[in-house]
Amino acid sequence: MRAPATPILTKSAPEPPAPRAERPVAIPTWARPAPGTTTGRGQLVLSGISKSFGGTSARALRDVSITCAPGEFVVVVGPSGCGKSTLLNVAAGMITPDSGTVTLDGQTADGPGPDRAMVFQDHGLFPWLTAAQNIEFGLKMAGVPRSEREGRVEDALRLVHLVPKRDKLIHELSGGMKQRVSIARALVMNPAVLLMDEPFAALDAQTRTLLHEQLQELWCQTHKTILFVTHSVGEAVRLADRIIVLHAHPGRIRREVQVSLPHPRNFDSSDINQLVKLVRKEIEDEVNRVNAEMAETYWKPQSPADLGADSGLMGDGI
Amino acid sequence: MLILASWETAYRVIGWKLWVFPAPSHVVDSLLEMVGVHTAFGEPLHTGWPRPLPEDRAANAARPQVEPWYGTPLVKAISYSGVRLVAGFAISVALGGTIGLLMWRFDAVDKMLGPLFLGLQTLPSVCWVPLAVLCFGINEKGILFVLIMGSFSAISLVLRDGLRTIPPLYPRAGLMLGARGWKLYWYVLLPASLPALAGSLRTGFSFAWRSLMGAELIFMVEKWRGLGYLLQMGREFSDIARVVAVMIVMVVIGMLADRWVFAIVQRRVQERFGLGT
Ligand SMILES: Nc1ncnc2c1ncn2[C@@H]1O[C@H](COP(=O)(O)OP(=O)(O)O)[C@@H](O)[C@H]1O
Numbered sequence: 001m002r003a004p005a006t007p008i009l010t011k012s013a014p015e016p017p018a019p020r021a022e023r024p025v026a027i028p029t030w031a032r033p034a035p036g037t038t039t040g041r042g043q044l045v046l047s048g049i050s051k052s053f054g055g056t057s058a059r060a061l062r063d064v065s066i067t068c069a070p071g072e073f074v075v076v077v078g079p080s081g082c083g084k085s086t087l088l089n090v091a092a093g094m095i096t097p098d099s100g101t102v103t104l105d106g107q108t109a110d111g112p113g114p115d116r117a118m119v120f121q122d123h124g125l126f127p128w129l130t131a132a133q134n135i136e137f138g139l140k141m142a143g144v145p146r147s148e149r150e151g152r153v154e155d156a157l158r159l160v161h162l163v164p165k166r167d168k169l170i171h172e173l174s175g176g177m178k179q180r181v182s183i184a185r186a187l188v189m190n191p192a193v194l195l196m197d198e199p200f201a202a203l204d205a206q207t208r209t210l211l212h213e214q215l216q217e218l219w220c221q222t223h224k225t226i227l228f229v230t231h232s233v234g235e236a237v238r239l240a241d242r243i244i245v246l247h248a249h250p251g252r253i254r255r256e257v258q259v260s261l262p263h264p265r266n267f268d269s270s271d272i273n274q275l276v277k278l279v280r281k282e283i284e285d286e287v288n289r290v291n292a293e294m295a296e297t298y299w300k301p302q303s304p305a306d307l308g309a310d311s312g313l314m315g316d317g318i
Numbered sequence: 319m320l321i322l323a324s325w326e327t328a329y330r331v332i333g334w335k336l337w338v339f340p341a342p343s344h345v346v347d348s349l350l351e352m353v354g355v356h357t358a359f360g361e362p363l364h365t366g367w368p369r370p371l372p373e374d375r376a377a378n379a380a381r382p383q384v385e386p387w388y389g390t391p392l393v394k395a396i397s398y399s400g401v402r403l404v405a406g407f408a409i410s411v412a413l414g415g416t417i418g419l420l421m422w423r424f425d426a427v428d429k430m431l432g433p434l435f436l437g438l439q440t441l442p443s444v445c446w447v448p449l450a451v452l453c454f455g456i457n458e459k460g461i462l463f464v465l466i467m468g469s470f471s472a473i474s475l476v477l478r479d480g481l482r483t484i485p486p487l488y489p490r491a492g493l494m495l496g497a498r499g500w501k502l503y504w505y506v507l508l509p510a511s512l513p514a515l516a517g518s519l520r521t522g523f524s525f526a527w528r529s530l531m532g533a534e535l536i537f538m539v540e541k542w543r544g545l546g547y548l549l550q551m552g553r554e555f556s557d558i559a560r561v562v563a564v565m566i567v568m569v570v571i572g573m574l575a576d577r578w579v580f581a582i583v584q585r586r587v588q589e590r591f592g593l594g595t
């Protein structure tokens with residue numbers, strides 16, 4: 001069952017932004033939306049996506065449809081194993097779905113490409129290149145001339161506050177820095193959409209909060225369409241315009257939550273906390289219900305009579 | 319060191335026979351003789367047959383050195399063997415590398431060649447000699463053939479296994495960034511396989527070196543006298559000190575190349591990748 005998108009909480013007056021350590025960065029021209037539009041390109045439509053691994057019994061996704069408007073920040077929340085990575089890989093073109101289509105700005109997108117840049121959970125940076133070379137990689141593949149590449153890499157490093165680390169090898173960077181390089185590597189391609197697969201799941205809480213702020217700032221300035229998946233409701237509420245709740249076995253959409261809090265958000269505000277509680281409660285109810293269903297079908301306690309018969313038999317042989 | 323010392327002492331005290339097994343001093347004499355330096359550390363032990371006679375040794379020791387160092391048999395032998403090794407190893411790497419890549423890329427190739435290559439690896443490389451003699455005759459081609467056959471299958475297998483350890487995330491990231499076709503191979507899979515490649519070169523080298531020594535031993539190509547040739551000459555003249563001396567040179571060269579060239583390359587790569595410590 002799919003409930004219609006319901007605005008749970010709306011607030012008109014903007015919250016004063018949190019005092020931030022970093023000064024806001026000027027967005028380079030190549031990353032700005034096209035002149036005359038505020039949102040630019042980047043309408044990503046997934047329709048009717050189903051995918052199973054090894055037969056219909058192991059269905060990872062069933063009939064999932066998501067439409068991301070240009071410039072929208074959509075977060076998909078769901079427990080581990082519900083098919084979030086599969087969904088994102090389908091959107092990126094890494095996995096061909098059994099059925100359903102992916103379109104970007106009205107064009108069918110098949111196969112991976114830099115228009116749908118992905119930030120992987122395990123960063124996926126190349127260990128044989130430095131931070132700057134990793135960021136440069138996509139531009140090099142696209143045949144951008146060296147002189148232009150240098151400028152854009154510099155801009156991208158500045159966007160993620162990593163200019164001093166430009167010549168470091170990947171294993172010399174901390175987890176948070178690696179993810180920032182990974183984000184810069186995606187952004188420098190000026191993609192239509194940014195796909196993010198639990199990019200901050202492996203980080204400590206402080207680093208994660210810092211990166212949430214930085215990502216929010218980046219998003220406010222670049223107005224990229226972002227499809228972000230996570231298992232953390234807190235992360236979803238902080239970042240999302242719209243939250244999509246995914247359920248497991250098989251993965252399918254159960255609910256959509258519109259988060260109408262304006263950006264940039266103060267992550268400590270009571271509105272956020274309240275909304276987190278609300279969404280979490282909803283998900284918990286749903287998970288409990290599903291678990292109860294599963295228990296009914298897959299696991300039944302043996303009746304005392306059966307147990308008695310068993311123990312009687314065991315005694316006989318001795 | 320202690321073993322060498324007591325070995326030498328045993329010789330001098332008990333008086334073992336030289337032609338049974340040489341004392342370290344004889345080996346040193348022989349080794350230096352091959353680079354044109356005539357010494358007679360083992361002198362008091364030379365009694366009777368076989369060559370070289372004590373008088374020769376003494377005369378040699380007294381004679382001023384005439385041969386330039388680079389014209390001496392040992393230096394020549396090392397350079398001849400070295401040239402063969404480089405040429406043969408290059409071909410072997412190209413061939414083994416290509417097949418290893420195909421085995422990794424296509425399951426059918428792997429199914430076909432994998433078990434065969436495992437079998438080939440267990441075959442001592444000297445077993446290729448008769449075939450090489452019949453196909454190519456006793457010449458350079460035959461030696462190279464033995465070297466290549468003795469090493470390329472090991473290179474293929476090690477490379478294939480190394481390629482299999484490349485995290486699938488790298489090619490996925492490469493594809494996402496627009497590296498398609500040959501670009502994916504050249505800019506992503508090749509550098510990602512460097513640790514595997516370094517390991518494969520190291521294994522391949524030790525196979526190639528052993529095969530080459532074996533081949534030279536048997537082929538005895540007159541024009542270019544390699545280390546194996548020197549060893550076999552030592553045998554034919556029953557100069558046991560020479561035999562041991564050449565064997566020591568072979569071991570030292572193999573070890574130096576492994577430790578100082580391939581191990582260092584491998585370590586550099588691993589450091590770059592942040593592997594290991
Ligand atoms: N390549 C695959 N082969 C077989 N099963 C897979 C594969 N990838 C994912 N799955 C299965 O599909 C389901 C969804 O996986 P995934 O998308 O990784 O979930 P999530 O990212 O939400 O944790 C899981 O049950 C997982 O076991």
Ligand SMILES: [Mg+2]
Nearest residue numbers: 084085197198
């Ligand atoms: Mg996942």
